[in-house]
Amino acid sequence: MAINVLTLVGSLRSGSTNLQLAEAAVVNAPDGVDVNVFSGLASLPFYNEDIDVEGQVPEAAAALREAAGAADAFVLVSPEYNGTMPAVLKNAIDWLSRPYGAGALTGKPTAVIGTAFGRFGGAWAQDEARKAAGIAGAKVLEDIKLSIPGSLTRFAELHPKDDAEVVGQVSEVLTALQAAAEQELVAQS
Structure with a gap:
């Protein structure tokens, strides 16, 4: 049985280097890992308890929850906006x-990765995403990090899936996530 990894990308831009990083994860997933990028975050309304009512949950939120419910693990891919994670990713969390x-x-292994133009590769945003996901109940892999700096220049003419260093780093993240997810599944059985 393959581990199902749901990937949430915190950038809505079609040419996003973070979306490209997620695509690199899809095509470079190790054997036994299926990586799926959720594409509906743009239609997700801002969280509001008044609309989070059983039987009346907005369609986009219900679709996200259904996809997340079927996932064994998560990869959150975050750019950095003004020193923190984008609102779209926080809203999904x-x-x-x-x-x-x-x-x-709740209880699902979660890794946070990303790329940004700055010299730290979005590390602040990723720390905030780890914090929010952990408070939300995720089993955040705190030691698994991938912050790629200089995104606009590094990936100007090279897709991350074609960057050997990035491919290796993404594979390491997914391998660690796979091990954590398998361990979690064994613990539940």
Whole structure:
């Protein structure tokens, strides 16, 4: 049985280097790992308890929760906007944190990666994403990090999936995530 990894990308831009990094994860996943990029974050309304009512949850939120419920693990791919994660990624985490104590992230291994133009590769945003996901119940792999600096120049003419160093780093992240997910599945059985 393959480990199902749901990937949430915090950039909505079609040419996003973070989306490209997620694509690199899809094509370079190790054997036994299926990586799926969720494409519906742009239609997700801002989290509001008034609209999070059983039987009336907005379609985009229900689709996210369904995809997340089927996942064994998560990769959050975050650019850095003004020193923190983008609102779209935080909003997805908020939707997945509910119902309180039993959200779709609860207990599932989660890794946070990303790329940014700055010299730290979005490390601050990724730290914030790890914090939010952990508070939401995810089992965040704190030691698994991948922050790629200089995204606009590094990937100006080279897709991350064709960058041997990035491919190796993404494979390491997914291998660690696979091991954590398999361990979690064994613990549950």
